[in-house]
Amino acid sequence: MGILSGDSLAGLVQIPSWHVVLAGLTAFVVVAIVVNVLAQILFRDPNQPPVVFHWIPVLGSAVSYGMDPYKFFEDNRKKFGDVFTFVLLGRKMTVALGPKGNDFILNAKLSDVSAEDAYHHLTTPVFGKGVVYDCPNHRLMEQKKFAKSALTVQAFRTYVPAIVEEARKYWLKSPQFFGGDSNRASGNAHLLTAMPELTIFTASRTLQGKQIRAKFDESFADLYHDLDRGFTPLHFVFPNIPIPATFRRDAAQKKVSDTYMELIRERRQSGDFSEMDIINTFLKEAIYKDGVRMTDREIANMQIGILMGGQHTSAATSTWALLHIGADPKLQEALYREQIEVCGEDLPELTYENLQSMPLLNATIRETLRMHMPLHSLMRKVRNNLTIEGTHYVVPKGNYVMAAPGVPMIDSNYFTDPMTFRPSRWDEVKNEIKVDANADKATISKGASSPYLPFGAGRHRCIGEQFAFVQLGTILTMFIREFTWTLPEGRGVPKPDYTSMVTLPSEPTNIIWTRRQIAKK
Numbered sequence: 001m002g003i004l005s006g007d008s009l010a011g012l013v014q015i016p017s018w019h020v021v022l023a024g025l026t027a028f029v030v031v032a033i034v035v036n037v038l039a040q041i042l043f044r045d046p047n048q049p050p051v052v053f054h055w056i057p058v059l060g061s062a063v064s065y066g067m068d069p070y071k072f073f074e075d076n077r078k079k080f081g082d083v084f085t086f087v088l089l090g091r092k093m094t095v096a097l098g099p100k101g102n103d104f105i106l107n108a109k110l111s112d113v114s115a116e117d118a119y120h121h122l123t124t125p126v127f128g129k130g131v132v133y134d135c136p137n138h139r140l141m142e143q144k145k146f147a148k149s150a151l152t153v154q155a156f157r158t159y160v161p162a163i164v165e166e167a168r169k170y171w172l173k174s175p176q177f178f179g180g181d182s183n184r185a186s187g188n189a190h191l192l193t194a195m196p197e198l199t200i201f202t203a204s205r206t207l208q209g210k211q212i213r214a215k216f217d218e219s220f221a222d223l224y225h226d227l228d229r230g231f232t233p234l235h236f237v238f239p240n241i242p243i244p245a246t247f248r249r250d251a252a253q254k255k256v257s258d259t260y261m262e263l264i265r266e267r268r269q270s271g272d273f274s275e276m277d278i279i280n281t282f283l284k285e286a287i288y289k290d291g292v293r294m295t296d297r298e299i300a301n302m303q304i305g306i307l308m309g310g311q312h313t314s315a316a317t318s319t320w321a322l323l324h325i326g327a328d329p330k331l332q333e334a335l336y337r338e339q340i341e342v343c344g345e346d347l348p349e350l351t352y353e354n355l356q357s358m359p360l361l362n363a364t365i366r367e368t369l370r371m372h373m374p375l376h377s378l379m380r381k382v383r384n385n386l387t388i389e390g391t392h393y394v395v396p397k398g399n400y401v402m403a404a405p406g407v408p409m410i411d412s413n414y415f416t417d418p419m420t421f422r423p424s425r426w427d428e429v430k431n432e433i434k435v436d437a438n439a440d441k442a443t444i445s446k447g448a449s450s451p452y453l454p455f456g457a458g459r460h461r462c463i464g465e466q467f468a469f470v471q472l473g474t475i476l477t478m479f480i481r482e483f484t485w486t487l488p489e490g491r492g493v494p495k496p497d498y499t500s501m502v503t504l505p506s507e508p509t510n511i512i513w514t515r516r517q518i519a520k521k
């Protein structure tokens, strides 16, 4: 035996046993907590916004914010007012609530705040490189312009019949509906299965054309599912956490992006640019002002970004809308009557123009977005010390600012009885929208300090609003034509679940449906 054998080493150096290690760790954690608590009590900087008290460093207020951000904002607003800072898994987030806060954050100077610094670690592994938040802001501005140029009224006129056809195909095929039996007269559908499926079929068919839509009947659905499971708050906190979902995300990103590139090459070769989709507008227009051309890879990755964004927000919104309509038989009947009035007794093929003449339908979508804005938190990383107007507070560089446009939308100062779903509150008056016809409270203007901003404001504002209304309007109209539905006996509209990327209804999200035509026979 040599002198350096294990036995003799153990004799020389005392290897600490497990309970000594545990005691050491516990001591470290206790000291960290004590230091963190003392620091909050003793070193409050009067020039910075107040900090929400938290026991555990790094974790901070993650659990109470993550469980119910609106309750968290409300509770702390009572203590601190509209502006306060909380710790979210190592990040310092300064919230500015109310229309003024939204304006402050969403219209902040580009040199002061950055969306890409707040979002890119989450979005880039999913969308891919070179686009959206993986490029300078001026590139994103032009990418949005290219995408937007596809979303014309002319294109929407072709999208409506395409969505109608997808909806019909979907009822027939999906086990949530007829499951292949066109005579099935009633059933129970799980909306958080059905609506994401119908949303991705209709969005891909319209925004990306027939060829991409066809791929969703094969491998694409699974690949997008893998991308979805890498687009979560968990991946926002730990972008590269070594779990299967992360590896699948990365593999799927490559395969999906390659598929779009292949299609781009095919279209160039065949010279067939006839579809009015976003892929074609990029092929025609994607040259930046400085002469730089978007690469095929970038055009492909942009397609992923657009489909992912539109997918989550729109699927959540249609699910919420169907739940509210299901809970309100009078509204359901009124929507049916509006349709008959606008389209005619025999309900011929729906058109884009029909949708524009259905105020109750559009008010129902608006009301859904008011109560269930899909994105409850919008973030920017602070690049230069930011003084908050009208206060002595400075938000230091390196912090994040967080806007929550959903807060005024459920605040009784702006919307009467805000927790009641009441589409009739939306009475259109010229370009202005009166919040409530019966009480002359706030009037919504086009400014960024509007209390109603489901699509954001400022340079990062959504480009998908009109498309979303076309898609949601067509899907809801088709539902109302085909079915009557209720929520299961004794159930109301579910409470929100904030733990996913968008605000979803918590389970169960089932409806009991009956077909109108077959019921009549």
Ligand code: X2N
Binding pocket: 062, 063, 064, 065, 066, 067, 119, 122, 132, 233, 236, 305, 306, 308, 309, 310, 313, 375, 377, 378, 379, 462, 464, 498, 499, 501
């Ligand atoms: C651990 C509760 O759950 O105790 F997609 F081309 C594509 C928005 C990014 C929001 C991140 C963190 C929540 C922690 C809960 C495109 C259509 C876009 C626009 C803590 C215990 C993407 C991350 C949400 C952190 C909240 C927005 C979307 N139009 N789509 N504890 O990006 O627009 C796009 C744009 C983000 C977030 C969070 C927790 C263009 C817990 C339980 C657990 N957030 N979040 N889009 N939390 N817990 C999009 C802008 C961009």
Ligand code: HEM
Binding pocket: 115, 140, 144, 306, 307, 309, 310, 311, 313, 314, 317, 369, 373, 374, 375, 378, 379, 453, 454, 455, 456, 457, 459, 460, 461, 462, 463, 464, 465, 467, 468
């Ligand atoms: C940006 C909401 C649908 C594409 C945004 C923002 C919001 C929003 C709040 C601002 C994000 C921020 O400031 O950080 C919604 C809602 C939707 C919807 C509520 C549906 C109901 C869509 C669709 C598309 C889309 C269908 C694509 C066709 C985008 C893009 C941006 C954006 C490209 C710009 C991001 C930026 O400039 O940073 N959306 N969106 N959205 N949305 Fe949407």
